[in-house]
Every structure is written in structure tokens, then in C-alpha cells.
Amino acid sequence: MKGPFTSLPPTAGFGLRHPHVLDIIDRPPAIDWVEVHTENYMVAGGPRLRQLDAIRESFALSFHGVGLSLGSVDEPDRAHLKRIRDLVRRYRPAALSDHIAWVRAPAAMDGNPSGGPSLNDLLPLPCTEEAVNILARNIAIFQDATGCQVMVENPSMYAAFAGAELDHAAFVAETVSRAGCGLLLDVNNIHVSAHNLGFDAAGYLAEMPFDAVGEIHLAGHAEREDAAGTLLIDDHGSRVRDAVWDLYDQAIGVTGPVPTLVEWDTEIPALDVLLAEVATAQARLDALPGAPQVAS
């Protein structure tokens, strides 16, 4: 079955981080939804859950995971799946997602009974049939355990593995198709990876399975110079760059209005700055042909 992969409204929201939580509970801004990192709410009690209860009163929620490690050779951790399922039952998010990436190394690496070590980062995969098969298996387990149609996010990459059997775009498209899941299309990740690995961002975007896109991510990135050139670092620490807005326009030109999220995770600015970036995204959605006209 295809889609809809999300029941978020097709408007712009932002990734809610700790410094803004009390602000938006006290004075809810005029947006429809926010996204939180699922792992931040895997607590037994205390203020975080209480705050999420309050946030849910004003906004639809998207749960975006960073820890399930869908690209690990081992199957997803059952305790972690259960925590996700419990949060889904309690908060009924309008969207549930994680990444095309791995976080935990194989348990066989050192035979620890608690499983492989976590690198606490979204790590790249080789573009191989084996990796696509593992992702498809793990995404299916994720969907079965939560009873949700999930989305997975295309990766940002600094290095590529040798021995690729598919190109980067085909690897993402094939994963989504074989897993029967949605695509969380991160256009900043496309720009960063294209620069770092030397492929054409617009060409990659054109290969994405647009009928599976349930959400788009926007974010800023940084430049790091070394002797051999510039690496773009996906640090979510600044405003969205023009080249990324161009990719966004290209994407929504195909998909039409789609839930769009601004992520800002380091050097987190005042809420006004973040909301201005959200308004820019919303203006681009509003300018699409056939979008509802805003009364003046």
C-alpha cells in the first residue's frame, strides 16, 4: 500500500529543541505542527513528558528518530522499538520517521551481550544490494512494531564507500521502494552530499520517488576548509542557503504542498529567527499554483 505516510498538514513547521519548549507552550506561534526527536522523550517521567503533553495541545506532532539504526546488520533493538511504540500510543504523532543510516556497530564486533557499541551519529552506508536488503528488512520490522507507515530520510554524507553497485539516488529510491515506506526528503542533505561526493544535486533530486515524499527537511550547513578543498558539514547551525532553497522549489514544484520542516540544532537562534525561516518556507508553499490564496 502506498502512502499517505503522514497526516501532518502540508504547511511549514520547525524542529522543536529544548531552548524553545517553554516559549511555545506559553505563547504558541501560528504554525500547525512541530517535530521532536523521539529519543528525547524516552524517559520514565518528569518535565519532558509533561511538556510534550502541553505541546500536543497546540500542535500536531512529528516523531523523528535518530537512534533506531535502520542500516545496522543486526535487527533493530527490540527494547528501543517498544519505547517508540509506547510513545506513539501515548502521543499519536501525525508522522514517524528515522534515517537511512546506521548508528550501532555489529554485535559480533566484540561479542558483548548488550549488542554493538553506538557511535551516536548517523553514519553512511555503501550503495550495495546487501545494504538495501538490510534496510528494507529493518524498516519492515520498524513498521510492524509500531503499526505505522514510516518515512526514512535520505542521508547527508562526507565520504563514500568503494564498491558501489547503485548510484546514491538509486540507492535511496530502491530502499524506499523495496521497504514500502515513505521518503522524508532532506534537500539540505542532497546539497551537502552532492558537494562532498561530487555528484549533481538537481539530478539526484530528479531521481527521488516523489509519490513517496511525505515531508521535506530544510536546514543550514557549514563549510570546513582543509588542504584539499571544502567539505560541507551538515550542522543545522545557520539559515537555509540559497542553493538549498532552489532544490526545495524544484521539489515542491513536483510534489505540490508538502509538510516542510526547518531544522536548527546547533547555535540555536531566538525563536523569532527560526519562525522567520519557517515563514519563508510557508511563503514558497503558498506561491505554488493552486495553493489557497491568503486573504489580504
Place this chain on the structure above:
Amino acid sequence: MTGLADIQARFAAGVFQGSDAPLADLVDDGRQAARFAVYRNNTHASILDVLADAFPTLQTLLGDRLFTRLVTAFIRNAPSRANHLLDYGAELPGFIALSEPLADRPWLVDVARLDWTRNAAYAAADATPLGPSALQGLTPEALMDLRLSLIPSAVPLASGWPVHAIWMNAAAFADEQIRPRDEHVLVARPGMQVETLLLHPAEHALLAALHGCGSLGEAAMAAQEADPSFDLMTAFAGHLSGGLFTASEP
């Protein structure tokens, strides 16, 4: 082409042990080492941030440079084996206790334990506290046989070091040779704020006995032994109205 399991194991070894093995798996464009360094740095920097949040007193005492070295050694020896880092750091006090380079600062173990207990209290399960009226009408015998639990966030700590004073003003103790002095502390989150209270030794004996599932009578005895002159009833009533107790699990 080698399998994904091998690639991931070599990559992790490159991040944790600093081995160069993963470079051979990457596309050879002359910049593999710089590219891989981004990942190695991401892992260490992100975990350092998490542990700095959880151990603010320890970080102030050690200073940034030494704290970073400690965290690097901890990550290498006891990496997280969960899909989130909310519990990562529970083993750091024990790791410090066995650390040769830190053996001349034995107070760090208890400082780290206090930091971690506060961190854990923030996310601990909520519970409905007993109100003062819950104990009304009990005979003295029934009261002494009563088993009360502390709320899940509450942990009484005893230290041979002035951990509460250090926690209150860590900067004043940085780089100091700290002199031993017994201190007793209660960490608890009766509402939404984590509290860190200095306890009288007898008060600690009372709460530690209750925390260890003793009856109120046993706890009162422990407090009397610690200090016969201690005003037990006032202290107990204060913690009761402060929401520290909950009905014991049957």
C-alpha cells in the same frame, strides 16, 4: 567487496580505537582521512556534549581539557550499547573509581555520583506522594510497622567528601586538594524541579533505611543510633509534607 558487517566493524574501530582500517573501505580520492575525521569527531563531540550536560560539577572540577580526556577514555572502554544516550554515564563514577590518573582525587567518584543522581532524578518516573493525612489514625504500632517508599527520583547519598559544598560552588574547589569531611545529601524531584538537600547524618540514616525497604520503626532506630539527640519527628514530617514518600509496593 566485503560485507556490511565487516565495514561497520572496521568503521567503529576507526572511531573508537583510532585505527586507520576504515580508510581502505572508502573511495580513494586522497581526502579519505579528512573525510573520516569528520565522523570520528562527530561521535566524540556529540557524546562529550551529552556527558558535559549530565556531569556539570565534575566538568568544572576537572576543567575542559581533563574532562575531555576522561570522556575519551570512557567512550573507548565503555561505549554506549543502547540506541539512545539517556542512560549513558551511569557507569562513569565506577570508571573514575578505577582510573589510575585520577587516583589522587578520590572525591571525584562521589561528585560524579551526585551529578549522575541529579541527572537521573530529572527523568525518573513520577509518583503520587503520600499526604500527611495518609498516616492519621494509625496506632503507634502500625506506624512503626509501616513500610514507606521514597518517590522514584529520590536517592539519599552518603559521602566522606563535602560533595554538597562542591556541588554548590564547584569553581571554588577546582584544582584544590580537597580535605575529607562527611556529607549526606538527598536528591529528589517531588515536583518538576530536582532538589539537592544537605541532610543531617541521622536524617540520612532514616531515609536510607526507608530507601532500603526498612519499616518506619527500623528507620527510626537507625536515625537514633546515628544521633540520639536528633529531632526525628520534625524531619520526618518535613519530608512527608515535601512529597518525598509514596505508598510501598505490596
